[in-house]
Amino acid sequence: MTILAARDLVLGYGRRPVVHGVTLELTEGGTGLIGESGSGKTTLARAFLGLLKPLGGQVVYAGRDLRQADRRAFRRDVQPVFQGESLDPRMRIGASVAEALPRGARDRVGALLEQVGLDPELAARRPHELSGGQRQRVVIARALAVEPRLLVLDEPTSALDVTVQARILDLLAGLAADRLLITHNLAVVERLCRTSHVLFAGRVVESGETADLLRAPAHPYTKALRDAVPTLGGPPPEPGRSAPAAESGCPFRLRCPLAVPACEELPEPRVLAGRPRPRTVACHRAEDLLGGATAP
Incomplete structure (x- = not known):
């Protein structure tokens, strides 16, 4: 239990x-x-x-x-x-x-x-x-x-x-x-x-x-947290966007490099299909991020 x-x-x-x-x-x-x-x-x-x-x-x-x-x-x-x-x-x-x-x-x-x-x-x-x-x-x-x-x-x-x-x-x-x-x-x-x-x-x-x-982050915020960690001998992390949480829709959309009009609606948490282990994400573009999509 x-x-x-x-x-x-x-x-x-x-x-x-x-x-x-x-x-x-x-x-x-x-x-x-x-x-x-x-x-x-x-x-x-x-x-x-x-x-x-x-x-x-x-x-x-x-x-x-x-x-x-x-x-x-x-x-x-x-x-x-x-x-x-x-x-x-x-x-x-x-x-x-x-x-x-x-x-x-x-x-x-x-x-x-x-x-x-x-x-x-x-x-x-x-x-x-x-x-x-x-x-x-x-x-x-x-x-x-x-x-x-x-x-x-x-x-x-x-x-x-x-x-x-x-x-x-x-x-x-x-x-x-x-x-x-x-x-x-x-x-x-x-x-x-x-x-x-x-x-x-x-x-x-x-x-x-x-x-x-x-x-392999499926949410742009998770990716931003990971990418902000400096690595020994590597390049310095690139500065991310700075903006408050959105009051409607996806709260991360004002910072998100992958935001699209659909992000003006709040994404519900969902289980990603085809993953070897369970993964839940609240993002309209999770599959795009995992597939290496760039900003629209």
Whole structure:
């Protein structure tokens, strides 16, 4: 059974929707939510954690609406991993990790720190005495304390240098718990997530296996994200079009190099035919893009 899913989920702050009718499942092997700032991925993650009440639709946990679910079981199964700066600066590391443990299990703190590659003696220190990478490992150890089935990670390595990022990614890849990863970093999502969903302006524009999305994007926005990543020794990325999301029709059409009059109508998500693995895309010109079409 899928542990978490969204069904026609509408989210917003006040009465203004910022996520529009999203339907997706978090699948085994890690699930990525990819998109630029403001795409709605963190808002969606907040709903999956039960921190934001839907304006419409539902979050489904273990087959039931999250609003009617056993909250204790949910908090055990689903744990957030925020950035290391979320640690209380007044608390010692051991106390922070032990918060989630029952009283009779607080001797596990040392073992949890070792599990994430830290010396148990660090339990006596406070966050400011640790490096950024060490603090991030403490946050992961705290989340693992209740032995969750799913970790919700919001840009877990963005504040770390490249070598520390690599160690954190190795750690996350080796954990038994599954992952929901919110990121704009394509290299990170490729490493940790078997499937991914690309969001633009609060809508899922493409979904499928991560390797397929990055190798052969079927939506121009996915392609723009991929092409914006510089490669070592390669030419610099070409600047893309800059425009706000369209208020009607395809939200990406004002930036899209393949836009045609048909794009003034909102494309519905559809399964692409003839693909070896399932791929869903919301684009009128997906087949043209996959076939190497140029701008009209």
